[in-house]
Amino acid sequence: MNTASLKVEKLQHPIKVRTLQVKRVTQLSPSMRRITLTGGDLAGFLSASFDDHVKLMVPDVLATKPNVPVVGPTGLIFAQDQPKPAMRDYTPRRYDPAASELDIDFVLHHAGPATEWAKYAEPGHFVGIAGPRGSFLVPTAYDWHLLIGDETAIPAIGRRLEELPAAAKAIVIIKTETDAGRLEFSSRCQLDIQWVSETDSTGAAMGAFESAMRNMTLPSGEGYAWAAGEYSEIKAVRQYLVEGLGLDKDRIRAASYWRKAAASTHERFE
Ligand SMILES: Cc1cc2nc3c(=O)[nH]c(=O)nc-3n(C[C@H](O)[C@H](O)[C@H](O)COP(=O)(O)OP(=O)(O)OC[C@H]3O[C@@H](n4cnc5c(N)ncnc54)[C@H](O)[C@@H]3O)c2cc1C
Numbered sequence: 345m346n347t348a349s350l351k352v353e354k355l356q357h358p359i360k361v362r363t364l365q366v367k368r369v370t371q372l373s374p375s376m377r378r379i380t381l382t383g384g385d386l387a388g389f390l391s392a393s394f395d396d397h398v399k400l401m402v403p404d405v406l407a408t409k410p411n412v413p414v415v416g417p418t419g420l421i422f423a424q425d426q427p428k429p430a431m432r433d434y435t436p437r438r439y440d441p442a443a444s445e446l447d448i449d450f451v452l453h454h455a456g457p458a459t460e461w462a463k464y465a466e467p468g469h470f471v472g473i474a475g476p477r478g479s480f481l482v483p484t485a486y487d488w489h490l491l492i493g494d495e496t497a498i499p500a501i502g503r504r505l506e507e508l509p510a511a512a513k514a515i516v517i518i519k520t521e522t523d524a525g526r527l528e529f530s531s532r533c534q535l536d537i538q539w540v541s542e543t544d545s546t547g548a549a550m551g552a553f554e555s556a557m558r559n560m561t562l563p564s565g566e567g568y569a570w571a572a573g574e575y576s577e578i579k580a581v582r583q584y585l586v587e588g589l590g591l592d593k594d595r596i597r598a599a600s601y602w603r604k605a606a607a608s609t610h611e612r613f614e
Contacts, residue, residue, distance in 0.1 A: 350566055352597075353481040355392055359474060361412050361420070362386060366469045367445060375453075375495060375525045377462050378437070381446045381471065389446060391436040392479035394504040395570070395597065397610075398436055400448070401429040401472030402461040412472035420474065429472060430457035433601070433610050435499040436476065446473075449499040456607060480597065487565025488513040489533075492553060492581055494573035495520055496601040498527060504570070505531035513563050517556040519573070536560075553581050557588070568595050575600035575611065582613045 362385035370378040391398075403410040410429040413420035422428050438447040450462035461471065482489075489512060491501045501516060508514055512533040519540045520526055526539045538559065540552040569591055571581045582598035585591045593614075600611040 347566075349485045350483055350568075352483070352568075355479040355481065357390060357392075357475070357477055357479070359415050359420070359477045360388070361415060361472060361474045362389070363409060363412055363470060363472050364446065366465050366467050366471070368467065369465055372449065372527055373525050375451055375521060376498065376527065377450045377452055377465075379448050379450060379462055379465050379471075381448065381473075382444050386444050386446055387441075389436075389439055389441070391439055391476050393481050394435070394500045394507065395480045395482070396436055396476040396478075397433040398448075398476055399431050399474040400434045400458055401431050401474070402457050403429060403470060406461065406464055407466075407469050409470045410472045413474070430608075431474075432456070432458040432608055434458070435503070437499040437503055449502075451495045451498075482568050482570065482597065484508055484512060486512065486568045488515060488563045488567040490515045490517075490560075490562065490567060490569040490571075490585075492517045492557075492569070492571040492573075492578075493601075494518070494577070495525055497572040500570075500572060502527070502529050505529045505533065505535065508533035510534075515560055515562065517553060517560070519552050519577075551577075553577060554584060557581070557584055562589070567591075569597075571596070571598040572601045575603035575606075575609065579613055 364381040364383040367382040368380040372378050401410045411426040413422045434448045437449045453459055510532040514533045514535050516537040521542050538556045540556050569585050571578050578598050578600055585596055598613045603609040
């Protein structure tokens with residue numbers, strides 16, 4: 345294989361803030377709600393990678409417009425006299441420019457402004473998004489792709505599986521809180537998926553992820569590992585990939601998508 349075709353690439357995009365409206369709401373599982381957004385502001389939206397995120401801005405009061413910032417020379421500028429909206433990171437699950445639709449899939453967990461907004465969102469409700477401001481492009485040309493995550497990573501993993509070619513092998517490990525959180529994916533690639541649940545956990549930092557990783561067999565050839573989910577779990581997953589399996593750090597992208605007992609966190613493990 346030509347290793348030049350395996351080089352990851354980083355793109356920067358000019359930041360743009362958009363106010364969108366809910367077009368449709370689809371309950372994908374008891375714990376996951378898809379909100380389809382639309383609006384004139386969506387024109388020109390660009391999301392180059394499954395790993396992208398937008399900054400979602402939710403209004404304080406449902407059905408009102410959030411006080412979105414304007415883009416200044418050094419970043420986002422919020423009006424001083426208005427409450428700043430709660431901002432959280434979400435994956436653009438699907439963008440259809442012809443239909444002017446952007447899907448975002450929300451895990452409905454116990455509390456938090458984004459979850460509350462998604463729980464009660466109805467057609468016509470407003471939300472703001474900023475970004476994506478950058479994209480991390482992992483070539484699809486790898487022989488195998490290891491994708492590991494909890495429910496917050498399902499949108500990114502689902503999007504990745506849809507774009508992988510038939511020749512690719514995907515080894516996927518997803519942890520859901522209950523079996524009802526498992527979703528169907530559509531993919532042309534050769535898919536080996538292990539669903540694990542919280543209840544499999546031994547209580548150790550990694551628990552269910554570790555036993556699943558011990559059960560998997562990585563194919564031969566060039567591969568890339570991507571992982572996202574709760575901070576301490578993904579930190580431990582990455583440690584196992586590096587120390588237990590000997591994967592090259594340059595072939596791993598691991599990110600914390602949320603952290604127990606902390607609001608709005610995002611960290612990447614290097
Ligand atoms: C790059 C990136 C992409 C992401 N993509 C998605 C996505 O597509 N869909 C998605 O649902 N999430 C996604 N997330 C995760 C999401 O941003 C966080 O879960 C966020 O904290 C949710 O905001 P909130 O307002 O609901 O809760 P917060 O106000 O942030 O947190 C409130 C409380 O809930 C806890 N909490 C937060 N998230 C969870 C969770 N998932 N399960 C259990 N407890 C939780 C926190 O520890 C805190 O105690 C992504 C995160 C990142 C960094």
